[in-house]
Amino acid sequence: MKVAIDAMGGDFAPDEIVRGAVDAAREYGCQIILVGDEEKITPLLDKAGDWRAMGISVHHASQVIEMTDHPGAAIRKKKDASVVVATRLVKQGQCDVVISAGSTGAAVAAAHFGLGRISGIERPTIATPMPNLAGTTILLDSGANTDAKPKHLLQSAVMGSIYAEYVLGIKKPRVGLLNIGEEETKGNDQVLATYPLLQHAKTLNFIGNVEGRDIPKGGVDVVVCDGFVGNIVLKFGEGLAGAILQLVKDAIKNAGFLAKTASLLVLPALRGLKKKLDYAEYGGAPLLGVDGGFIICHGSSKAKAIKNAVRVAKEFAEKKVVEHIRENIAKEGNIANED
Amino acid sequence: MKVAIDAMGGDFAPDEIVRGAVDAAREYGCQIILVGDEEKITPLLDKAGDWRAMGISVHHASQVIEMTDHPGAAIRKKKDASVVVATRLVKQGQCDVVISAGSTGAAVAAAHFGLGRISGIERPTIATPMPNLAGTTILLDSGANTDAKPKHLLQSAVMGSIYAEYVLGIKKPRVGLLNIGEEETKGNDQVLATYPLLQHAKTLNFIGNVEGRDIPKGGVDVVVCDGFVGNIVLKFGEGLAGAILQLVKDAIKNAGFLAKTASLLVLPALRGLKKKLDYAEYGGAPLLGVDGGFIICHGSSKAKAIKNAVRVAKEFAEKKVVEHIRENIAKEGNIANED
The missing domain is CATH 3.40.718.10 (Isopropylmalate Dehydrogenase)
Incomplete structure (x- = not known):
């Protein structure tokens, strides 16, 4: 290699x-x-x-x-x-x-x-692994393609599912469409038109709409969204995790002498947590x-x-991620080229 | 009252x-x-x-x-x-x-x-206060108007700025456009068209594009975005904050006997933190x-x-938030009705 x-x-x-x-x-x-x-x-x-x-x-x-x-x-x-x-x-x-x-x-x-x-495939997509309470969620697209069309989101979904299956080793990855509510009738024009495409895709285990809060919970393996939304979510998560850990440290520091002593024992645990949330540990995001x-x-x-x-x-x-994507996109047939 | x-x-x-x-x-x-x-x-x-x-x-x-x-x-x-x-x-x-x-x-x-x-005003907007490291950020729209047009985002910005000024007491609130990069040339069609409207608004202290990570940092007082994006960000933040606090507690619990004893001293500090991040403390979001x-x-x-x-x-x-909004929207003149 x-x-x-x-x-x-x-x-x-x-x-x-x-x-x-x-x-x-x-x-x-x-x-x-x-x-x-x-x-x-x-x-x-x-x-x-x-x-x-x-x-x-x-x-x-x-x-x-x-x-x-x-x-x-x-x-x-x-x-x-x-x-x-x-x-x-x-x-x-x-x-x-x-x-x-x-x-x-x-x-x-x-x-x-x-x-x-x-x-x-008409548009490449960045698939970013995010830590959740149960393991890892793949968020895509996290910034390659803003203003995605519904068919681009379908292509993303197929690729993200392949990546979760072959690289993360998740059988039949649960694919969710990032939306503002679980109901099929919720959302903006883009996701409303995407929903039926994902629903009828042959190679996906589509579980429907998911909300922002489902990502950290770990109830979904592959989260599909426009690159504009994904990039904002990713950077917001990065910032929020950093801010909360800072607040935890400050809270411990300011809790008086005994808590301060105690914190010497607790801080190693916090460092472990920081590692879990550290994007550097994940190394990089594939462009699919x-x-x-x-x-x-x-x-x-x-x-x-x-x-x-x-x-x-x-x-x-x-x-062999590229080869598997090629196979599955072919299985989806014309749906990938819909307008 | x-x-x-x-x-x-x-x-x-x-x-x-x-x-x-x-x-x-x-x-x-x-x-x-x-x-x-x-x-x-x-x-x-x-x-x-x-x-x-x-x-x-x-x-x-x-x-x-x-x-x-x-x-x-x-x-x-x-x-x-x-x-x-x-x-x-x-x-x-x-x-x-x-x-x-x-x-x-x-x-x-x-x-x-x-x-x-x-x-x-053509579309009402939900203005949600979010805690940040320095105080509070107003995020709007957090879900009333998905598929917003640029002029709707301008109207949101004017209203959010009024709210931050009169209710949060922030002089000349810093208004930012939520985007995937700081450069004026970054973003999707919606925000690219919104940027000049905010830039030329008479009643705003527009600081340009902000990224997701700027929200928890507190570098911006009013964050303007489409209701679809705002709702996802809000719920993701809620879920992530909950998940991280859970991880902190678990990390402390699993850190062995001494750390466990120590945690009895640290937990009150964590509870204070939880309160800071608890949306119930903020009570509700005005529909502007x-x-x-x-x-x-x-x-x-x-x-x-x-x-x-x-x-x-x-x-x-x-x-008198409604009255102040009425005054400032009038000051913006025709710009609020642009297509």
Whole structure:
């Protein structure tokens, strides 16, 4: 298994990206190609020891896409940008999966144009794993496709279900449509038109509408929504979890001397909890629907997130997610192409 | 100040509604008219002592709108439904504000048709206060108007800003547009078209786009979004906060004997935290844009929430929110009626 990592993408690139790649090579034993500015990457690798023996190599790319660049235009103009070159390595069969923590818009554009789409899929979708009280929920789309049409949400649902089944190992994943009420008659025009498409899909275990509160409860395995809604939910959840843990810490600190002493015993438990809620543990979110592996990482990814993204990439390739999506989309037939 | 309370609306009606009304009459000393089935309400009141002396009266209404009723149709057919009658009392000037914990759809319909809209407002909007690390954020719309047009979001923004200023006491409230990125060029068609309207509004302190994570941080006072998005965010937040507090408790419980002992000291602090995150403390969310006071409560409201809703109703009337909205919408001129 070979992974191409965009070494120049992300708030902490290239340092943390390179560190994560080294950690992943050590832990997972897969081959890693770091793509980016050779002169910056090589010295960082040299510090880590005999990186060539670990299965790491460097592929030079002279350009970088900045957060301020317009994604579509940047992909077309900067043909030697690290994320574009890394994607090309997968297209040419030299690698199995790309990982990037750079601009999400640029990553989606690079994947879309560089790898093409799986037949029957019109829009790629980002599938983000979220922790819940019982395990993990896949939220998709979490930001690739805003203003999705109902047929795009159906395509998302089929892809998310495949991912939950083959990567998370959930038999017949429960697929829910994110809505403002459980009743079939609730919602905006977009979800009202999507409901019957999901209901009649051949490859889905559709459980109907779900509400925001069902996500943390864990009553649903795959939550389908527009990329605009998904991205807002995801970032709100991230912020809220952080704020609540801060409040818990403050509450303990301010509870007087005895509670303070007690907190020394309780804090390790809280750290365990923080780990459970830490998105870095999940590593990255696959971009589903493009014809190849592509894992998108949080812009603020540090070494740990990158290492875990390599684990996600490995599972993605080994479980043959692209092939399974292709099969199931074909089974859905014309429904995937409805207007 | 007189409040009409829909005694038959909500999961715990009429018992908890009546209990909340009694508590509110005692604490806030305002006059309360309980609207609903006299035969059910009076015995509950009798248990509380001399309720007439507390300023409580009962106004009989023979019908109830069920959660399964279609809101619009139910409002037209059930002319003697408790929420319809309570709304009529406000329209006729016998009361200042209505409170209902019944079906939100029915409440919005009853208010819309019973009170009419403030001139220049096309769609009412639910303004929900959410706790953040620094204080309170007003989220609107949290479910009255899905598929909002940009001009509706502008109207929401003006109303939310008034509410934050006069009821929360925030000078020049910071108004943000909920989006998937801070850049002006980010978002779906709806928010892209809304941005310039907010930017050019005369009565707003518009700070641009905000992301989901900005809500719990408290970097914004009024968050403007479509009712579909707002409702999902609100319920997701409710569920996530509950789930995290559960995880904190479990983590403490499972941390061994010493931590368990310690937790006895820490739990009071956690309870304080829970109170901060408890939506019942906020009591209710005003429906803004209708020509009169209308406070919508959570369906699962118990006595405490109803009591606090009376506090919200009192502030709403005393701070003359409707009048201030009317003035500011007039100042915005034609912009409020753009297509």
